[in-house]
Amino acid sequence: MSYEKLPLDEFYKTIDELKPQFIQRLKKAIAIPSVSSDENLRPKVVDMAHFLVDELKALGAQDIQLKELGVQPPPVSNPNIKLPPIVLGRFGNDSNKKTILVYGHYDVQPAAKEDGWATEPFEMYHDKSKDILYGRGTTDDKGPVIGWLNVIEAHKKLNLELPVNLLVCFEGMEESGSLGLDELVAKEANEYFKNVDQVTISDNYWLGTTKPVLTYGLRGCNYYQIIIEGPGADLHSGIFGGIIAEPMTDLINVMSKLVDSQGKIQIPGVYDMVAPLTKEEDGLYDDIAFSVEELNAASGSKTSLHNNKKDILKHRWRFPSLSLHGIEGAFSGSGAKTVIPARVVGKFSIRTVPNIESGKLDQLVFDFITKEFEKLQSPNKFKVELIHDGNYWVSDPFNSAFQAASKATQDVWNVVPDFTREGGSIPITLTFEKELGVDVLLLPMGRGDDGAHSINEKLDISNYIQGCKTLGGFLHYYSKT
Amino acid sequence: MSYEKLPLDEFYKTIDELKPQFIQRLKKAIAIPSVSSDENLRPKVVDMAHFLVDELKALGAQDIQLKELGVQPPPVSNPNIKLPPIVLGRFGNDSNKKTILVYGHYDVQPAAKEDGWATEPFEMYHDKSKDILYGRGTTDDKGPVIGWLNVIEAHKKLNLELPVNLLVCFEGMEESGSLGLDELVAKEANEYFKNVDQVTISDNYWLGTTKPVLTYGLRGCNYYQIIIEGPGADLHSGIFGGIIAEPMTDLINVMSKLVDSQGKIQIPGVYDMVAPLTKEEDGLYDDIAFSVEELNAASGSKTSLHNNKKDILKHRWRFPSLSLHGIEGAFSGSGAKTVIPARVVGKFSIRTVPNIESGKLDQLVFDFITKEFEKLQSPNKFKVELIHDGNYWVSDPFNSAFQAASKATQDVWNVVPDFTREGGSIPITLTFEKELGVDVLLLPMGRGDDGAHSINEKLDISNYIQGCKTLGGFLHYYSKT
Numbered sequence: 026m027s028y029e030k031l032p033l034d035e036f037y038k039t040i041d042e043l044k045p046q047f048i049q050r051l052k053k054a055i056a057i058p059s060v061s062s063d064e065n066l067r068p069k070v071v072d073m074a075h076f077l078v079d080e081l082k083a084l085g086a087q088d089i090q091l092k093e094l095g096v097q098p099p100p101v102s103n104p105n106i107k108l109p110p111i112v113l114g115r116f117g118n119d120s121n122k123k124t125i126l127v128y129g130h131y132d133v134q135p136a137a138k139e140d141g142w143a144t145e146p147f148e149m150y151h152d153k154s155k156d157i158l159y160g161r162g163t164t165d166d167k168g169p170v171i172g173w174l175n176v177i178e179a180h181k182k183l184n185l186e187l188p189v190n191l192l193v194c195f196e197g198m199e200e201s202g203s204l205g206l207d208e209l210v211a212k213e214a215n216e217y218f219k220n221v222d223q224v225t226i227s228d229n230y231w232l233g234t235t236k237p238v239l240t241y242g243l244r245g246c247n248y249y250q251i252i253i254e255g256p257g258a259d260l261h262s263g264i265f266g267g268i269i270a271e272p273m274t275d276l277i278n279v280m281s282k283l284v285d286s287q288g289k290i291q292i293p294g295v296y297d298m299v300a301p302l303t304k305e306e307d308g309l310y311d312d313i314a315f316s317v318e319e320l321n322a323a324s325g326s327k328t329s330l331h332n333n334k335k336d337i338l339k340h341r342w343r344f345p346s347l348s349l350h351g352i353e354g355a356f357s358g359s360g361a362k363t364v365i366p367a368r369v370v371g372k373f374s375i376r377t378v379p380n381i382e383s384g385k386l387d388q389l390v391f392d393f394i395t396k397e398f399e400k401l402q403s404p405n406k407f408k409v410e411l412i413h414d415g416n417y418w419v420s421d422p423f424n425s426a427f428q429a430a431s432k433a434t435q436d437v438w439n440v441v442p443d444f445t446r447e448g449g450s451i452p453i454t455l456t457f458e459k460e461l462g463v464d465v466l467l468l469p470m471g472r473g474d475d476g477a478h479s480i481n482e483k484l485d486i487s488n489y490i491q492g493c494k495t496l497g498g499f500l501h502y503y504s505k506t
Numbered sequence: 507m508s509y510e511k512l513p514l515d516e517f518y519k520t521i522d523e524l525k526p527q528f529i530q531r532l533k534k535a536i537a538i539p540s541v542s543s544d545e546n547l548r549p550k551v552v553d554m555a556h557f558l559v560d561e562l563k564a565l566g567a568q569d570i571q572l573k574e575l576g577v578q579p580p581p582v583s584n585p586n587i588k589l590p591p592i593v594l595g596r597f598g599n600d601s602n603k604k605t606i607l608v609y610g611h612y613d614v615q616p617a618a619k620e621d622g623w624a625t626e627p628f629e630m631y632h633d634k635s636k637d638i639l640y641g642r643g644t645t646d647d648k649g650p651v652i653g654w655l656n657v658i659e660a661h662k663k664l665n666l667e668l669p670v671n672l673l674v675c676f677e678g679m680e681e682s683g684s685l686g687l688d689e690l691v692a693k694e695a696n697e698y699f700k701n702v703d704q705v706t707i708s709d710n711y712w713l714g715t716t717k718p719v720l721t722y723g724l725r726g727c728n729y730y731q732i733i734i735e736g737p738g739a740d741l742h743s744g745i746f747g748g749i750i751a752e753p754m755t756d757l758i759n760v761m762s763k764l765v766d767s768q769g770k771i772q773i774p775g776v777y778d779m780v781a782p783l784t785k786e787e788d789g790l791y792d793d794i795a796f797s798v799e800e801l802n803a804a805s806g807s808k809t810s811l812h813n814n815k816k817d818i819l820k821h822r823w824r825f826p827s828l829s830l831h832g833i834e835g836a837f838s839g840s841g842a843k844t845v846i847p848a849r850v851v852g853k854f855s856i857r858t859v860p861n862i863e864s865g866k867l868d869q870l871v872f873d874f875i876t877k878e879f880e881k882l883q884s885p886n887k888f889k890v891e892l893i894h895d896g897n898y899w900v901s902d903p904f905n906s907a908f909q910a911a912s913k914a915t916q917d918v919w920n921v922v923p924d925f926t927r928e929g930g931s932i933p934i935t936l937t938f939e940k941e942l943g944v945d946v947l948l949l950p951m952g953r954g955d956d957g958a959h960s961i962n963e964k965l966d967i968s969n970y971i972q973g974c975k976t977l978g979g980f981l982h983y984y985s986k987t
Contacts, residue, residue, distance in 0.1 A: 353837075363829070403767045
């Protein structure tokens with residue numbers, strides 16, 4: 026390890042000593058079913074905010090604020106239902122220190138024993154044979170949120186000064202679209218978040234199950250729909266089959282032109298915008314711990330489009346992809362219905378990467394699809410539109426935050442972390458970067474097999490405890506940069 | 507008119523005289539909401555059977571039987587719910603006379619004022635300005651069923667002997683798959699239905715709104731599904747897009763190969779099985795009352811694939827068609843869901859015509875789709891299967907029943923009826939033909955715009971009254987053949 030180690034052994038030891046307390050703290054958090062998508066459980070989400078406030082108070086946080094976000098916009102069942110508050114807190118306000126803003130979310134995905142959980146999802150279960158904690162939110166994202174509190178507790182116990190000013194921002198609507206968060210971040214950029222030097226988010230996962238990672242890139246997503254309309258109402262295929270132009274025929278034809286079975290996008294010009302792969306970047310994929318077998322395990326099939334690790338990672342992280350998601354308005358039930366659907370809406374999205382310009386991509390998509398539809402010479406009405414877009418994000422893995430996180434990881438795990446990207450998006454990353462004008466670090470705590478949105482969500486205790494050490498170590502290394 | 511007229515003026519006049527009673531009889535029938543698909547209304551369906559029994563008794567029918575069909579098979583809400591009975595009745599048993607079996611159904615489609623009806627669907631409304639009867643079942647199929655009873659009443663009033671032995675078979679599950687009917691017909695073929703010479707069904711409609719028709723052909727329908735399976739569960743397109751073979755990509759590709767936007771089936775060999783169009787047949791389409799405008803009005807659009815009446819009729823009646831109905835398992839909601847569906851099932855059907863052999867068609871379909879899927883070199887699992895088939899039906903419009911019906915029509919409407927076919931299927935037609943080994947005549951009463959399964963279902967009084975005359979006249983002309 027070629028870096029100057031900081032004397033953090035006492036800190037790391039204290040984390041180990043506090044392990045029982047840390048497990049208890051997480052257990053309390055898991056016991057609150059803060060499911061943001063279930064309006065009936067909204068009071069529990071609010072309870073969870075207050076739980077965090079109490080913890081922050083006990084740890085000596087200053088200027089704790091519960092930011093109310095008002096009434097939840099439709100669609101809702103209860104038109105008066107309030108959004109859960111965002112919890113803000115501060116540890117230290119020393120102008121000689123760097124200031125780090127930590128983001129996490131305290132709401133969780135729905136979970137019920139009947140879905141197939143082996144244990145009650147909101148009663149954290151410690152499997153002592155494997156040293157794994159099971160429960161909804163253990164890895165997504167209560168483990169990391171509580172992890173930051175643990176880091177502060179360890180400092181307090183040691184009477185060790187925090188090396189940075191630490192701000193926390195915990196939201197309660199992440200699993201339901203982060204409603205209200207963008208506005209709050211923009212509003213607080215020059216208020217509560219003034220002087221922030223760096224934002225750290227622990228809301229993603231290792232690529233695999235054995236090697237820690239730091240994440241420096243995310244793909245974006247442009248989501249489109251093709252609308253084809255013919256008859257005034259759904260018709261019977263016995264009476265109208267063969268005598269009218271069917272919207273489904275046109276739609277399926279156009280959709281079939283977008284991507285081939287090898288996953289290659291067929292829209293001309295898209296790949297031209299993709300940043301060329303340099304030899305240097307190509308080399309980055311060599312050492313990353315991953316394999317075709319891990320992909321197959323994750324997909325539950327042997328349907329990989331690539332026969333080697335490097336191609337898989339490149340196509341997940343740095344090449345665009347196009348997925349056909351479905352069709353609205355067509356027959357979608359089981360059995361046999363002899364309908365000619367009158368209006369069908371085909372849905373697809375393109376995952377974007379550097380240096381695809383979103384607006385230019387839209388134009389390529391619209392032009393190509395319009396041309397393909399015109400080729401059909403159909404009398405049906407046609408429209409293609411963008412219904413959602415989110416930019417890709419890519420950071421510099423050699424910047425001070427990533428290097429500090431790398432050193433902390435090496436301290437704790439005795440290995441240089443993999444520098445990874447992800448295929449999906451975490452929109453809040455872009456919001457913080459844009460609104461605060463600072464770099465963002467994605468510093469995951471859990472493993473790739475934690476089952477964040479699935480049944481039997483878990484967090485290995487080693488990840489939890491070593492993760493706390495890494496978060497704390499990161500603060501110290503970052504303070505020296 | 508080049509046929510020998512029978513002296514039926516008194517009979518026709520009597521029908522006119524009984525018009526008020528006939529309207530009352532239909533009104534009583536409409537008032538019983540015999541919706542077969544609504545289990546809660548099942549007692550009303552049974553009431554409707556008893557109403558018919560009472561009417562038959564009053565008219566002097568012999569050997570009236572309520573054939574119980576047992577418990578309705580799943581899926582049902584109430585596992586003990588019984589199927590409505592089939593009503594059988596007989597008028598006359600003279601071995602010197604021909605025997606005609608008349609089929610109709612006494613159940614109806616669901617209807618509720620809230621669906622957009624201008625009047626209460628189960629309170630027959632007589633619009634006197636237009637002389638139209640509105641109500642659920644007026645045209646489908648209570649009008650024709652009551653029509654047969656009216657024919658008998660008119661004979662009774664005139665003390666005129668029925669020229670044939672008349673059997674009636676009225677079922678109560680036609681709108682819900684005719685459950686139990688096939689078995690009953692097979693069972694009674696040599697019992698109640700023994701010695702039947704001819705079956706007449708009045709359960710379809712004129713092609714348009716002005717000219718009476720006799721229907722001598724129906725297309726069949728082979729319904730298929732293509733199943734493509736990849737990953738073990740639905741996946742996130744951010745994480746898996748670009749690295750696994752997506753079932754939707756394969757399915758859309760294969761489905762796009764089946765039919766073009768002009769409605770031409772792309773599966774080799776299908777058209778080779780279609781009976782050649784003779785010059786004689788071609789001529790049959792010349793005089794049929796229909797137009798592109800009528801098609802446009804019916805489809806609520808200007809999406810006709812053909813610019814002239816003859817091509818439209820040929821493609822509706824005597825050429826096959828292929829419709830893509832939808833996809834099961836893909837995203838089908840509104841909005842944007844970034845899912846890679848794990849298992850998708852594409853649904854399509856082919857309308858069949860003479861001389862397509864159903865089994866041979868299946869083989870052509872399976873071979874073609876299998877070959878197209880193999881071209882994709884996809885690692886996904888693939889299956890194509892037939893999920894339902896029903897044969898086409900075509901009769902001889904020059905046989906004695908059609909000619910008799912033509913004469914009766916000319917008596918009543920003063921015009922030679924159009925001999926038409928239909929694009930859809932009426933499976934019971936084939937059942938009677940096969941099980942009893944006799945010809946079937948489709949003798950419609952209502953018009954093409956009656957809205958059989960829609961809101962504001964109606965029957966013009968002229969169709970009702972002239973229709974009764976035609977049914978009765980047909981019996982007389984047929985008895986002379």
